[in-house]
Amino acid sequence: MDDLTEMLKGTLEGCVLEILGGEETYGYAITRRLNELGFADVVEGTVYTILLRLEKNRLVQVTKRPSGLGPPRKFYALNDAGRAELAAFWAKWEYITSRIEKLKEGGR
Amino acid sequence: MDDLTEMLKGTLEGCVLEILGGEETYGYAITRRLNELGFADVVEGTVYTILLRLEKNRLVQVTKRPSGLGPPRKFYALNDAGRAELAAFWAKWEYITSRIEKLKEGGR
DNA sequence: TAGCGGTACTCGGTACTACAGAGTACTTGG
DNA sequence: CCAAGTACTCTGTAGTACCGAGTACCGCTA
Numbered sequence A, B: 001m002d003d004l005t006e007m008l009k010g011t012l013e014g015c016v017l018e019i020l021g022g023e024e025t026y027g028y029a030i031t032r033r034l035n036e037l038g039f040a041d042v043v044e045g046t047v048y049t050i051l052l053r054l055e056k057n058r059l060v061q062v063t064k065r066p067s068g069l070g071p072p073r074k075f076y077a078l079n080d081a082g083r084a085e086l087a088a089f090w091a092k093w094e095y096i097t098s099r100i101e102k103l104k105e106g107g108r
Numbered sequence C: 001t002a003g004c005g006g007t008a009c010t011c012g013g014t015a016c017t018a019c020a021g022a023g024t025a026c027t028t029g030g
Numbered sequence D: 001c002c003a004a005g006t007a008c009t010c011t012g013t014a015g016t017a018c019c020g021a022g023t024a025c026c027g028c029t030a
Helices: A011-022 A027-036 A044-056 A080-104 B011-022 B027-036 B044-056 B080-104
Strands: A060-065 A073-078 B060-065 B073-078
Touching: A011 A027, A011 A044, A011 A073, A011 A080, A011 B080, A027 A044, A027 A073, A044 A060, A044 A073, A073 A080, A080 B011, A080 B080, B011 B027, B011 B044, B011 B073, B011 B080, B027 B044, B027 B073, B044 B060, B044 B073, B073 B080
Parallel strands: none
Antiparallel strands: A060 A073, B060 B073
């Protein structure tokens, strides 16, 4: 699949929120997870910028824990604002997909 | 619905391609059409930048015709490259939506 | 006939996001 | 010791939608 980056804008942050909604985890693992899920070209730098943004916007709670396998990990968990943002993301996603689908069906 | 602009990146151009795939039409009408379809905040300037980009990338054929109701209109129609681009857009769209849906179902 | 509203296009600048690419640092195994 | 895998950080770039202002043409009406 060729370049998806433009189409991922805005949705990738939602994907990270969704992953964090399921479990407390950290940047490196999130990147691997996204790669497995089919977002093959998503790279660490991208995930970290998203995580830093989430932190700056106070949507996550951060805990640093030693790893025993490399440097310490920064674990991220959604707080209430983060869960609200996640819900808002899915609402937008449903909205947009429904409109696009309508357009695709030749909707007028 | 609050701000959708980030999530529209990459998809809005596809929407315009889809509309042009159905009929030869012009910028102002495309904007109205998108607004009706639920992309309420999409504004003329945005559509025109997309159209100019399509033209620059040689995905459309352009014909200027007098309007009888305002200034002349620039009608856009997809050429072969444009139809290929449209197909590629839908392929990407299917791909991304399927991955996101998988993620949403707690897919692992 | 002057002005207003609707139609129609153009253009310069801005904000936001994903990505490239390089660097730092910690651990284990050969 | 050093290579490879793990893990995070930072600077800069490109691409896209949007803002806002401007230009221009038309019909209607006061």
